Amino acid sequence: MELLSLQFDPRHLDAHLIGAGQAALTLARQFRGLELALTLHGEMMPALSALAREEGWHCVAAMPQTGQLWIVATGITSEDAHWAERAHQLGIGVYVPACPELSTVRLPARTQALAPEAPNALRRGHVSLVGAGPGDPGLLTLRALERLQEADVVIHDRLVSPEILALANPQARRLYVGKARSAHSVPQEGINQSLVDWARGGYCVVRLKGGDPFIFGRGGEELQALADAQLSFEVVPGITAATGISAYTGIPLTHRDHAQSVRFVTGHLRNGTCDLDWQTLAAPGQTLVFYMGLGTLDTLCEQLIQNGLSASTPIALVEQGTTARQRLHTGTLEDLPRRLADLKAAPPTLIIVGEVVTLHDTLGWFATQTARSLGWESGKHPSPLPLADSR
Incomplete structure (x- = not known):
């Protein structure tokens, strides 16, 4: 779609912000100092x-019925979609930063307040796709830490x-775009577009x-959009789970006496099935590691x-590995599979299959009381962050 670029005097733009929480x-x-004619609702x-x-x-308190521009940031995807649809019906321009595909207007990031580039620094308008590792902040690479601080x-x-987010530049904006199997805070297309928009705005972006x-x-999909x-x-690689x-x-993934190869496999395909090359996976002399396979454990084992x-x-099933909540x-x-209900295992859980699992009894060393990360309280979403989305 071809876009028409317009510039408005913010003093004469009838703008309305829908949303009253942290996202809003x-x-x-971002509108500080603009002299924007803004009305806040809720x-x-x-x-x-x-x-x-x-x-x-x-x-x-009342919600808007008119205006030239609605800016929607309720923090709830379904609510954002409702107000975007209402704006479409009324023929009012709408900007939904969490769901760019619902927007009929895009607001470029303000770049005039950015500090001048330091010599030899990464140029502005750059995205670093950074691997954060499995949880323990001590497993970050030096380059990952540098990019977070910049x-x-x-x-x-x-x-x-x-604990890893706490290492980031305290002045940086933090935007949560997490996905669980049953709940996506932001669709993948929205994440891709967000990366493009922030980079075009002249920012140093870390996609963590x-x-x-x-x-x-999905790092490849996001880089393709860029x-x-x-x-x-x-790309700054990270230690994979x-x-x-x-x-x-x-549990060593290879061992001369037990496994001469290792396979990393997703237990949840894009089409929602678990239709894999089972004959190849069942070959002897290898270790299998299943990501996102807890919900299909019965099928995997069968x-x-x-x-x-x-x-x-x-x-082996390993919950929240490398953190204080690690359970094996x-x-x-x-x-x-018969014992799974009693175990009450919850994501994120990694599955390791093979004779190497037996080595845990002699090679296990990690004590959870020494962990540098507390892990995730619910197992599915990050713990609340005082600074998250606060700048």
């Missing part, structure tokens, strides 16, 4: 009310530990992903047995 506050702060959180008073913006914007997934971004992390937009980017968690559980692996083959459950292909 983060967006409203019951404001105190910080947003204070900002409105500072800027001379109007606050009303970032203007950090766009992060659900499986980036709070758990593990390694090129191993079941490449199509002819934007500058780099398989290698980090195998080390922290004392198919491996049907295609030739012994029912007594050892298997071991068994066999035959018995572990």
